[in-house]
Structure formats: structure tokens, C-alpha cells
Amino acid sequence: MDMNRLRIQLFCLLLLWAGGLSLSYTHAQAPMTIEQALDIAEENNPDLKAAKLNLERYQHNLVAQRASLKSRFSLDLNPVNYSKSRRFDNRLSQWYTNETLNTSGTFMVSQPILMTDGEISLINTFGWQDNKSTVEGRDNRNRAFSNDLYLRLNQPIFTYNRRKMELQQIEFDYENAGIRYALQRLNTERSITNQFYAVYMAQNNLSISKEELENTKQSFDIIQNKVEADLSAREELYQAELNLANAQSAVEERIVSLENAKDQLKQTLGMALDDDVEVTVEIDVSPVAIDLVQAVQSGLNSRMEIRQREIDIELAELQMIRTKSLNEFRGDISLSVGIIGDHEKFGSMYDNPTQNPRVAISFAVPIFDWGEKKARVKAQKVAQTIAKLEQENLQIDIELDVRQTWRRLENLRTQIDIAEKSVRNAQLTYDINLTRYREGDLTGMEINQFQTQLSNRKIAYAQALINYKIELLNLKILTLYDFENEQPIVPVREWTGTKY
Template sequence: MQTLSIKKAVLAAVALLVLSFPSQGQTALTIDKALDIAEEHSPTLRSSHMSLDRYQQLLIAQKASLKSRFSLTLDPISYQKPRRFDNRVSTWYTNELFNSAGTFRVDQPILWTDGTISLVNTFGWQSNNTNQSGSEYKNKAFSNDLRLQLNQPIFTYNTRKMELKQIEFDYENANINYALQRLQTERQITNQFYTVYMAQNNLAISREELQNAQQSFDIIKNKVEADLSAKDELFQAELNLATARSTVEERQVSLENAKDNLKQMLGMDLNEDIIAYADIKITPVNINVEKAITHGLETRLELRQREIDCKLGEFEMTRVKALNEFKGDITLSFGLMGDNRHLEDIYQNPTQDPRVAISFNVPIFDWGEKKARIRAQKTAQKINELNFQNEKIDIELNIRQTIRSLENLRRQITIAEQNVKNAQLTYDLNLERYRNGDLTGMEMSQFQTQLSNKKISYSQTLINYKIELLNLKILSLYDFEKDIPLTPITNKIAAK
């Protein structure tokens, strides 16, 4: 009952502050509503979401690049009349050529082999006149070249497959960054929200202190006028009253600054007035240390990021090993060529056009470049592995420290409750002594300050417990208040 009465007293002080604010044009905020506003308007979250969307579009583009590509190249008109020398017969000739052509092409990348299979069809018409040594040769005909060809690299890594996997990792990493940013934003907004709440609470306490100072001033003023107290007591009461007014003004400024910081974080209009509503009463939570650590190590997204870094390091090692490597290319092609002055007879006498080509790139000497780059990349991979292990240690360490802090805060809350009760009783007793002239204004001011500080300390301890409980939820990805695992919102890698 005593604990409940103290909590009611704190909430009553905040309610007094709420009633003193004009309600018209004022936005009431709870922590849940603040988080909802941030989800839509927070500049930090919006930027993180844009980055996520960028990588999603890159993944969609990469997958689209693996599908068949259709292209059409048109050369409607081409005319030339050059003068050339024919080495075969050692004579000059003039060639007049007018043609029109178009090429339709279908290229299909092969993901599993990194090759490309293509179907190419070139259709055209030409008029060719050649004048050589007084003789004139003419030809007008349609032509069509249909060709199926395969280009396949050999003795090297699959670049297409690696690029696709790397973009998938980039997109997953962007998802993780977005989820982590949401958790970080929740922590930041919660801290700033309670900063506003405490500023409101402090202002309410300072106004209560101002009322008490005014009451004390009226008491001593009446006594001085009745020659029951010395004038120096009135001077002290005036000083206490002025100090109380100054404190109210100072805390009003602190409140407005805290509101502006919260509005900026939420992406709200700075001219919009807000007021924070919060229920800071707490229910002690029993926390299983081993469960928190185990769940954190199994689900923390930062660990997945370190795993992705290791995978990307393996990709980079593959690229480094491919520097100055022995590799080759195979080109296979089979074509069917036809030409005739009559379009319908274009394939009357077709000509087959098979082609086979194999080429190799044989490195000889690179002055140790490849070996040095491989050693450098191996060091980078060891660094990634070390970061992964350190991340696991940091997670366990932070969870342990947060749980210890929660246990300490629970004890502090009990002490703070008793301190508020004792300070209130002390103030009430000494107020009666002050009225009877047994205490000076200076001494009464000290009791008032003590009561105000104990109230502020109690409220801050409650808020610290709630914030530390949120920190544990983020660190372990487990909500011990609701006894459920926490699943950060991430988008699946399912770019259609």
C-alpha cells in the first residue's frame, strides 16, 4: 500500500502538469504511438528503408539479367563508293555498295556454366556494282544468315553465379541493417521519450516546489508583519521564492528542448506541440541468464552479418586467385546462309557455315603479385573470423552486464521508494515546525529540495529499469516481460 501511494503521488504530479498545459492543438504521445510515428516518418528509418529498396532492385535486376535477352539492330540505309586496290590482280577498282539490313538476336545466359547460347539472324538486301579495268559487275540480292552459337569460358570460376550470390548477400545484409536500425531507433526513441517524460515530471515537481515556496513566503510574511519573526527570515523566504521561480523557468526550457529533440527523431513538425503520457510502474521480471545468452547467440543478426562478411571474403579470395590465371574460351557456331535476288528463293541453295574456336590465356610471370594478394586476402579472412568470435563474446558480455544492472536497479527502486516516503514525512513534520517558528527559511528550503530530489530520483530509477529491460530485449532478442522470442522485421529474399 505504501508503494502504491508513492506511485500515485508521482503520477498525480505529472497529471497536475498535464492539466496545466493547454490541450487544444496538442498531440498526446505514448511510447507505442511514438514508435508508430517513427516507423513512417523517422529520417533514419526512411534512409535505411531506401537502402534496402535499392538492394532489392539490384537483386531483381541481376535475376532479370539471367533471362533471355532479345535485341534488334537495324541498318536501314548504307551507301558507299570507295576506290580500292586489288592485290590479287594488281589493279584498281571502284565498288559501289548500297544495302539495308537488320539483325535479330536472342542471348540466353547459362547460370550453371557461365556460358552464353545465342540465336542470331541477319536479314538484308544489297545492290553491289564493281567497275574494274573497264569491266562492270553487278549484283542485287536478298540474303539471310541464321546462326546458333555457344560461348563457354573454361578453367575459371563462374562469374555470373558469384555475382548473383553476392547481390543476394548484399540484400540480406541490407535487410539486417534495416532490422537493426529499427531496434536501435526503438532504443533511441524510448530514451528520448522518457527524457521528455522526466522533463515534464521535473517541471511538475518544480511547480509544486514553487507553490510550497509561495506558501512559506506567505507564512513568514504574516509573521514579520505581526512582529513574530525577524525581517531576515522574510529576505530568505523571498530568495527561496525567486529560486523556485527560476527553477520552473529553467525546467520549462529543458522540457521544450527535449520535445524538439523527440520531434526531430520522430520526423514530426517542430511547431507541433506534444505531451508524453507514460505508465512507469514496473513489475519485476524474472530473467534466466543462460536462456538470454543462448537465445542471443542463436538469433542476433550481427552474427549473421559477420557470417556474410566471411562468405564475401571467400568470394574475394576466388577473384584474387583468378588473377593472371590459366583460362580459356570455347566458341561453337553453326550457321545456315542463303542468298537470292528473289526473296522467296533465298534458301534455294543454302550454305552451311560451321565454326569452332578454342583460345587460351597462359600467364608466364607476374613478379609475385598474385601470391602477395592471396596472402593479403587470407589475412583479411582471419580478421573476419576474429571479428565473428569477438562479436559472440561481446553479445554474451553485454547480456550479462545488463542483467546485473537490472538486479541492481530493482534494489535501487526499493530504496528510492523508501527515500521518497521518508523525505515526505520529514518535510511535513518540519513544515509544521516552520509554521511555529522553530525552523529558519534556509532550513525549510533544504527539506523542500531534499523532497524534490528524492521524487525525481525515484522516477528516474523506474525509467532506468524500463530502459534497461528494453536493452536486454534488444540484446537477447527475447521479451522476458511477455516471455516470447523477438523476431525483428526483415524482408525475405524473394525478389520475383
């Protein structure tokens, strides 16, 4: 039996040494606070990085669209154009040979008009040509410079402003991307907080299990001395050995749970799984007076999801305008005025200029579309109704979530008080019964039950504190209001000078 006890003790020491070795790297690391974890996730979390890149993409689209509304400058060059062909002149009913060599360039400045969806352009075409025609053996030749300068206006009529609507569409997309990024930040904060507290709880459970192991080892030493002094039955020593083995097994299980919780946290933070991490947090739960009416009103006024539904409604309105434009009656007006001059000498091109006004009006008149436009308009009206219903349902869901979270917080405050008293009572009960155990009034199985009760009470108290902090965070996210510091929160950061 002495050899068995020795083997058990050596086995326990080896397991403790292995557990300490597995945590040695953890203790070598500086503990991470929850603020540091959120900063790491800001740079490394995959979902948050994707949302940020998506926001950046829409921002570039918006910059490009606004740039397209400014004046555009272009230059088209045709350095050399040579051709020689045999043609038939219908007016004179004879064939002739034409040989042409020319060079030209066109410079254009165009300015889109956002208010009317039109475009005004200043165009200048300068060129030189050497043109030769041979008719029945006679040569006609012209070498001259030419310049055509004119101002042109293109304006669609009887239709919607496509350019303005396209800008609105991109602005809505950009705002929506900003909201999704802000929501992803809040969701990431919630996920990290939950997993951070999970690691903290696993560390706390491991600490409690180690404390339980020390108490069980103390009980084992007590009963071992009593058995050796023939003051207790040897069966009590067997039970003590079993309690000690179970306590050591509990420590090993807690170590496994801690490592698994760390891996989950590292994955969310975007860290390498080989990195080690240890968390530290001060859970100071002080009563927070929260007014339910204020919480609900803050949620309805501040939640970004409501703005998303408003954007959906506005986008549906834009889509209705596009739908109604199917097979529409529309027109286009093109006006231009300018002068053109030509001469063999460059400086004399405008000695005898010619005005060249142009006017063009065109219409597109639909006749019959077999009811396509009417059906599509009805479908879009249904889509608008759905968007409005989703907005109304979202407001109801927000109010329900705030109410339920507020009730859970009130209940958790009571549970914390009860759990704190339970820990205090369990500790006093254990201390009293440990004395009885030393005096031989309790068996090893009975003192183990009191030890387990104490450990469970400590775990329940820590979990109650964490549950309260998590629910308080949930309420902050639901209402976008920090009730601990009594100030609204704005999860929207400045993005290159634009708030989204």
C-alpha cells in the same frame, strides 16, 4: 517592507503567468505516446530514411541482376548502307570499282547459363544488297536477298563462374543492407526511447518544481501571517522570500530544460522544431524474471551483427577466388551451327542452303607476373583471418553486454524499492516538519531543506523507474527477445515479399 513583499509577490505571479503561457500550446496538443513517436520516426527520421533508401537501392540491383539471367531479345537494324570505292584486287593484280547498296537487320535471342557461366544465342541476320563491280570497263552486278540463321554457344573454361559469383555478391549486399536497416530501426527505437523518457522526466521535474513552489508559497503565507501578528521574527520572512524566489527560479530552469529536451526529441523524430509536443507514458515497473543463460543464448542465436560477420567471411571467400584468378590460365570455346541462303527472289533464298558451322577455341596462358598473384593471395588470407577474428570477438562482446545489462537490471530493481521507500519517508518527514514550522519550532531555512529533500527523492524515484525501462529495452535489443511478453522479436520486416 510591505512594498517589497508586494513587489515580490507580483514578480512571482508574473513569472508563473509567463511559465504557463510558454506551456499553453503544449497543453493544447494531444499527448504523444512512445508508440506514436516510433511511427513518426519510421517516416521522418533522417538516418532511418537513408537506411531504407539504401535497402531499396540494393533491392533494385538484385532485381536487375536476376532479370539479366533471363532471355534477352535484341534487334539491330541497318536501314541503308551505301558505298562506292576504288579497290585493288591482289589476286588479279588489277584495280576495280565497287558500288554497294544494302540493308539488313539482325534479330538475336541470347540466354545466359548461370550454372556454367556460358551463353547460348539464336541469331538471324536478314538482308538485301545491290552490289556492282566494274573491272576494265566490264560490269558485274548482283541483286539478292540473304538470310543467315545459326545457333551459337560461348563457354569459358578453366576459370571460375563470374556470373554466379556476381549474383551472390549482390545477394549478400542486399541482405547486408536489410540487416543495416533493421539495426538502424533498433538504434532509432533506443534513441527515441531515451529522448522520449528525457522529455517525460523534464515534464515530471517541472511538475515537482511547481509543487515545490506551491509548498514554498504556502510556507511564505504562514510566516507572513506570523510576522504580521508579531509571533515570529522578521528575519524569518526574509528567508521565506528568498526560498520563494529560489523555488520560482527552479520552475523557470525546469521549463528551459523541458524545451531543450523537446527539441532533441523532435530532431530525432524528423519533426519541425517549431512544432510543439507533449509526451505521456505509464511507467509500470513489474518484476521481470530473466534467466541469464537464456538471455545470452538468445543474443548469440539472434543478433543480426553475427550474420553480418558471416557475410563478411563469405565475401572474403569470394574475393579469394577473384584474387586467385589473377593471371590465370583460362580458355574460351565458341561453337555455332546454322544455315545461310541467298537468292534474287525472296521466296527462293533456301532453295540451295549452305551450312556454316564454326568452332573456335582460345587460351590465355600466363607466363610470369613477378610474384604479384602470390602476394595478393597472402594478403587476402590475412583478410579472411581478420574476418573470422571479428566474428569471434563479436560473440564475446555480445555475451559481455548481455551479462552487464542483466546485472544492471537486477541492481535497478533494488534501487527502485529503495527510492520508493525514500519518497514515502520524505513525504512523511515533510508533513511532520511542516506542522512544526507552523508552530514556530523550525526556521524557514530548515523547512526549505525538507522540501528540497522531498523533491529530490521524487526525482530520484522517477529516474530509477526510467532507468529500469531503458535497461529492459537495451536487453531486448541485445537479445532480440521481449522478456516482458516472453516472445522473440523480429526487427526484420517483409520488403516486397522478401524477408531480410
